[in-house]
Amino acid sequence: SLRLGPAQIAGSAVICLFTVWNCFGLARVARLQNILTGTKLAVLAAFILLALLASTGDWSHFSTHAVRTSTNSLAVQSVISLVWIMVAYSGWNAATYIAEELRSPRRTLPLALAAGTGIVAALYLALNVVYIYATPLETMKGVIPVASQAASRLFGPGIAGGFTALLTISITATINAMITIGPRVYYAMARNGAFFRVAARVHPRWRTPVPAILAQGALAALLTLTPFPQLVLYIGFSLTFFSALAVASVFRFRRRPHWQRLHALDLAFPLAPGAYLLMAGCMTIYGFVWQPVASFSAAVTVAVGALAYRWHFRHTAR
Structure with missing residues (x-):
């Protein structure tokens, strides 16, 4: 069932904001993306470091087990859980979508893919270590905002609120990146006759595929209504x-x-x-x-x- 509440309205507003920003040239988008990505990495690194230095967690959580309530076998449940991991890692190959607009793709593209994959993998593993260190698996079951729960148990509700706000802001780096790269795919397909020709139109001044950007933004805003x-x-x-x-x-x-x-x-x-x-x-x-x-x-x-x-x-x- 579709939902329309404050969270959905806020999400749609953020998508619309970055969609409009992406229409005004890749150079501006790149500068903003560098700032957002740097902020995100700094927030995540600080969260991981402070969490591991805190004495409020418990390493014994790694040896405890949660009661399984799923009727699926462990192997089946693990395979299905990989879908969530697939989404978490999505974007590691995003640089390939804008290879045509890179200055020296032969050199920078392999570096971006290797570095991006390595950084994402390291952060993913480190964050999961922090989550388990902070929260027993049994308490973590069924909780979607695991980062907020872990921060609250490690630092208390007050500091946790600040970290949660910073983590929420850092997500905008991912939003902006996805809004940037997606329309380049539609543009390339349309230019090669494999998609609607309107997606190949480029703004004469900003040199961006504005129709493709706006269409993607509208669809993404609609998807926020889904649970x-x-x-x-x-x-x-x-x-x-x-x-x-x-x-x-x-x-x-x-x-x-x-x-x-x-x-x-x-x-x-x-x-x-x-x-x-x-x-x-x-x-x-x-x-x-x-x-x-x-x-x-x-x-x-x-x-x-x-x-x-x-x-x-x-x-x-x-």
Whole structure:
């Protein structure tokens, strides 16, 4: 069911604000993104450091167990939980979406991907250590704002409120990044005849794909009306499908005679992409079995896009 309350209104307002800002040139957006990302990293690093230095947590939480209430097996539940992790890690490859606008993509793009993945993985693991150090697993069950709960137990309600506010502000870095990169995909598709031509229009002064930016902002604002758990599962299953397609394409591209390879990664092929595809397949299958509504909604979205491409764009795409 859809919801419309203060949280949804605030979320839509933030999306609209950054959507409008992204229309006024990539240089301004990049400067803002650097500030927001720096703030986010500083807040997360301070939160992790102060939490680990605090004496109010308990390392024995790592040896305790929560009572399982799910009827699914542990293996199945772990696979479904990977959908949430997929969403948490989403954006690590976002630099590829704006590769055409980078000054020296051959040098900066691999660096951005490697550094971004490493930083996200380190922060993800460190934050989960802090959460378990602060809160027993049994107390954490069913809680969505885990960071607020952990901060409250570690520092008290007063300081926790300040950290929660800073963490909330830091999320704007992710919002702005996603608003920036998404329209570049629609623009590239439209320019190649694989999407509606209006998405390829670029503002003559700001050199930004304004129609694509505004359309994405409107759809994102509508999605805020969806309950958060269902929205994460819906997005997670969609991300899993498309990331699996991207990884599967490596097998085809590597057979091309002039395909440029990173020889340092030859040892990981085909084991790494094969393992990823196997896990993505398991996530998809178990998703349809145990989360049918979210997974079916994602499948319908993908199917509509595939049919639209086949009927309307297949003959114009190049």
